[in-house]
Amino acid sequence: MTVLDARIPSGPIERKWSDHRFDMRLVSPANKRKFSIIVVGTGLGGASAAATLGELGYRVKAFTFHDSARRAHSIAAQGGINAAKNYHGDGDSVYRLFYDTVKGGDFRSREANVYRLAEVSNNIIDQCVAQGVPFAREYGGLLDNRSFGGAQVSRTFYAKGQTGQQLLLGAYQALSRQVKERTVELHTNMEMLDLVVVDGRAVGIVTRDLRTGEIASHAADAVVLATGGYSNAFYLSTNAMACNTSAIWRAHRRGAMFANPCYTQIHPTAIPASDEFQSKLTLMSESLRNDGRIWVPTDADEARSAADIPEDARDYFLERRYPAFGNLSPRDISSRAAKERVDAGFGVGPLKNGVYLDFSEAIGRLGRDAIAAKYGNLFDMYQRITGEDPYLAPMRIYPAPHYTMGGLWVDYELQTTIPGLFAIGEANFSDHGANRLGASALMQGLADGYFVLPATIGNYLAPMLGRPKVDTTASEFAQVEADVRARVDRFLGSRGTRSVDWFHRELGRIVWDHCGMSRTKEGLEKALSEIPALRAEFESDVRVPGSGDTINSSLEKAGRVEDFFELAELMCRDALVREESCGGHFREEHQTADGEALRDDVNFAHVTAWEWSGDSAAPVEHREQLEYENVEMATRSYK
Amino acid sequence: MNLTLRVWRQAGPSEPGRFETYEATDVSEDSSFLEMLDLVNDGLIRRGEEPIEFMHDCREGICGTCGMMIDGQAHGPQARTTTCQLHMRSFSDGDEIVIEPWRAAGFPVLKDLVVDRSAFDRIVESGGYISVETGSAQDANLTPIPKDDADRAMDAAACIGCGACVAACPNGAAQLFTSAKLAHLNLLPQGQPERSRRTLAMVGVMEETFGSCTNYGECEAACPKGISIDFIAMMNRDHRRALMTERRGA
Numbered sequence: 001m002t003v004l005d006a007r008i009p010s011g012p013i014e015r016k017w018s019d020h021r022f023d024m025r026l027v028s029p030a031n032k033r034k035f036s037i038i039v040v041g042t043g044l045g046g047a048s049a050a051a052t053l054g055e056l057g058y059r060v061k062a063f064t065f066h067d068s069a070r071r072a073h074s075i076a077a078q079g080g081i082n083a084a085k086n087y088h089g090d091g092d093s094v095y096r097l098f099y100d101t102v103k104g105g106d107f108r109s110r111e112a113n114v115y116r117l118a119e120v121s122n123n124i125i126d127q128c129v130a131q132g133v134p135f136a137r138e139y140g141g142l143l144d145n146r147s148f149g150g151a152q153v154s155r156t157f158y159a160k161g162q163t164g165q166q167l168l169l170g171a172y173q174a175l176s177r178q179v180k181e182r183t184v185e186l187h188t189n190m191e192m193l194d195l196v197v198v199d200g201r202a203v204g205i206v207t208r209d210l211r212t213g214e215i216a217s218h219a220a221d222a223v224v225l226a227t228g229g230y231s232n233a234f235y236l237s238t239n240a241m242a243c244n245t246s247a248i249w250r251a252h253r254r255g256a257m258f259a260n261p262c263y264t265q266i267h268p269t270a271i272p273a274s275d276e277f278q279s280k281l282t283l284m285s286e287s288l289r290n291d292g293r294i295w296v297p298t299d300a301d302e303a304r305s306a307a308d309i310p311e312d313a314r315d316y317f318l319e320r321r322y323p324a325f326g327n328l329s330p331r332d333i334s335s336r337a338a339k340e341r342v343d344a345g346f347g348v349g350p351l352k353n354g355v356y357l358d359f360s361e362a363i364g365r366l367g368r369d370a371i372a373a374k375y376g377n378l379f380d381m382y383q384r385i386t387g388e389d390p391y392l393a394p395m396r397i398y399p400a401p402h403y404t405m406g407g408l409w410v411d412y413e414l415q416t417t418i419p420g421l422f423a424i425g426e427a428n429f430s431d432h433g434a435n436r437l438g439a440s441a442l443m444q445g446l447a448d449g450y451f452v453l454p455a456t457i458g459n460y461l462a463p464m465l466g467r468p469k470v471d472t473t474a475s476e477f478a479q480v481e482a483d484v485r486a487r488v489d490r491f492l493g494s495r496g497t498r499s500v501d502w503f504h505r506e507l508g509r510i511v512w513d514h515c516g517m518s519r520t521k522e523g524l525e526k527a528l529s530e531i532p533a534l535r536a537e538f539e540s541d542v543r544v545p546g547s548g549d550t551i552n553s554s555l556e557k558a559g560r561v562e563d564f565f566e567l568a569e570l571m572c573r574d575a576l577v578r579e580e581s582c583g584g585h586f587r588e589e590h591q592t593a594d595g596e597a598l599r600d601d602v603n604f605a606h607v608t609a610w611e612w613s614g615d616s617a618a619p620v621e622h623r624e625q626l627e628y629e630n631v632e633m634a635t636r637s638y639k
Numbered sequence: 640m641n642l643t644l645r646v647w648r649q650a651g652p653s654e655p656g657r658f659e660t661y662e663a664t665d666v667s668e669d670s671s672f673l674e675m676l677d678l679v680n681d682g683l684i685r686r687g688e689e690p691i692e693f694m695h696d697c698r699e700g701i702c703g704t705c706g707m708m709i710d711g712q713a714h715g716p717q718a719r720t721t722t723c724q725l726h727m728r729s730f731s732d733g734d735e736i737v738i739e740p741w742r743a744a745g746f747p748v749l750k751d752l753v754v755d756r757s758a759f760d761r762i763v764e765s766g767g768y769i770s771v772e773t774g775s776a777q778d779a780n781l782t783p784i785p786k787d788d789a790d791r792a793m794d795a796a797a798c799i800g801c802g803a804c805v806a807a808c809p810n811g812a813a814q815l816f817t818s819a820k821l822a823h824l825n826l827l828p829q830g831q832p833e834r835s836r837r838t839l840a841m842v843g844v845m846e847e848t849f850g851s852c853t854n855y856g857e858c859e860a861a862c863p864k865g866i867s868i869d870f871i872a873m874m875n876r877d878h879r880r881a882l883m884t885e886r887r888g889a
Contacts, residue, residue: 048773052773055772066696067694067704067755067756067757068756068757068760069760070703071696071703073697073702075697075701076697076699076701076702085779085780087780123776125779126776126777126778126779127771127773127774127776128779129776129779129782129829130769130771130775130776130777130779130829131769131771131829132768132769132823132824132827132829132830134789134790134792134796134823134827135779136789136793137784137785137786137790138786139786141783141785141786142783143779159793159796160793160797162701162797164701165701165797165799166793166796169796173768174768174771174773176760176764176767176768177764177768177770179764180765180766188757188760211749240696240697240698241695241696241697242696274667274669274670275669275670277667277670277674277677277678278670278674279671279673279674279677279698280698280699380719381724384700384720384724384725384726385671385724385726387669387726451773451774454773497685499680499681499684499685501677502681543684543685543687545683545684545688545689545690546689546690550650550651550750551692551749551750551753552692554690
């Protein structure tokens, strides 16, 4: 085990980023065009990074497996984006956003990164407004805000219930402008299948064209992964169907360490599953908790419909347990509280697998029109999916896998343990600790892409000026291409009896049951024996019909699911060694008398970063010690 | 419920296509239309046959990836609903459902129900943005924007780029998509400096690829996000004005 150095700049926290920006080496405008950069993924992080790097003058190659850069799953983020503007004079500040985020992450994030995130949050809002993002406004013409979980100020900017869509369109438009300017070469329908490393540096990627099947190599001076998170390891999640871990997992196999894989976020408000063939879970935005009240009946055998249940037969369990934050308690806490009630038999709905999110009080206070103006699209979506009208009866909701705080380990400059390989947005691990606060994912994706990476990548590239370039004729590219082809051929040669989706669903069940909202040593060990057994079945019994030279969704999914098998094992292994409860990681062995997470700061105030050591050897554990110089580590309380 | 599907199968862009018949059995009315197709595909894969390829991703009606003609209607029978949000309770046991890809010259079929919509990206690349470099923006609240203007821009910006408007149009025209993008930016103060240039460029690229608008209004009816054809009127007015301005400048 080695101790990782995040290379955090010295000095007071409010000066670290500005001082470091001055200290970093620069690449002059004329020299930028001598460097090429590959950006994989065109969500908020990837599109904003590619656009900004293009504006700066670098030669950028951007890749997305979608048919358009605008389709990445950032687009589905509903509620909003945080910033410390304090436009409403309610006492917000950069320091308060920093503090809330560190506390919300249950003191398992890196202080310096979080402070920088809070610092650039205001620039993001300015940039997005300048691009034409139509944020919600008040009648005076100024920007409106609302509240999100884990905060006692209103700092969340929003565009109806489609904030992610509007921010992504802003970044996509900026990217499109650079495509027109020819500073960015955009490759759609191209999936990265592996990373190429030469002499210890990341120098390129190998891709498959999802329409023609062509496998090709691309070289560059640096590679940026902006490929999102891995919630689909659970199969059922709020992620889009194609979201996967393959880009970061393949990079992990080539030497990039994977940090805190067990930190997964289970979002408290999704529509509960209705049957076994369900393919995904749909989120109902956290913003609904501004006006919705969460409750279950006090009687487990309650048979009346929600509207007929009197006040004294209702248990507003979040308001009861966490009076200070109530229905806006952070996600990990709200999710566990819902699970506790459902497990105890108080669930509602035909499968008794949900809790009520009730707007009747808000509709009575503000009127139906006001609620429709705020949340109309979410209410419509709920009605389309469930066939029930949330204006008349409360929504039924239940927690669902939503976001992954773990990801590739990066230093302060967002560089992974492979020089020249950077990871931004949800693909890295650094800013949210063990639990992400609502409206902070959009903030981090855009902070990394617009403001942090474009500055730090120059510090890596500057000393490379004049050095010989590696191109795709290097033997390493041929070797990686051969590996990729062999893997594709192996899948196409399969003659089993079951679809890739079947295995994915079974894998998801194991991960959800044993590495979901609450975890035990026994359960995790069980998962660690069940996953390899299912994996062996997958290798012998999967069926991938069709050929490799055309659109073949089964083939695409086979590689992604195979990578999920390996990642799922690492998630369980990580959850097993972290003998404490923190944020989204809840070990039943470690809880207080009233069921709250019990951290162990003496032994676990560190990041666990795993090193791949081959198909047949166990991964090696490394650590980064977390130093809290500004915020005092305390037991999180929302009571 | 049990259903009979007549599905367009086409092996590649230049291969001939044909309808194939499949039985979908034991479908839950709570499942989505795409989950029903997943079920059919699972059966095909078990038999070693190639599954029906279709476009989809977020399955919550926002990414704009999915889309198919269902009984001749873009995204199927439920108004203001993407294919992924359409649920089987909209159908009845024993129904026969005809499923085709988007049919439009601007969207060539690639395979089965998958089409090429890259022409939409080319329209945006031609000018569908505000030219502002990262880091050069002033404080966001220095430019107040009347709430009604911001809300209207948002109504236009809600377009998900799915292509239903083009697929529903007898002319295969892309006026609704293009005008929505233009209105989003042209309605905001930030969008004014490039208003004429943007309008001319985007309309130009649109007309190279897609058909002409003759005011059928099918696009608005098919749009899963309820984008109004008022934006087409606004685009036409802006386009005239831009032509005049250009002439004056020349």
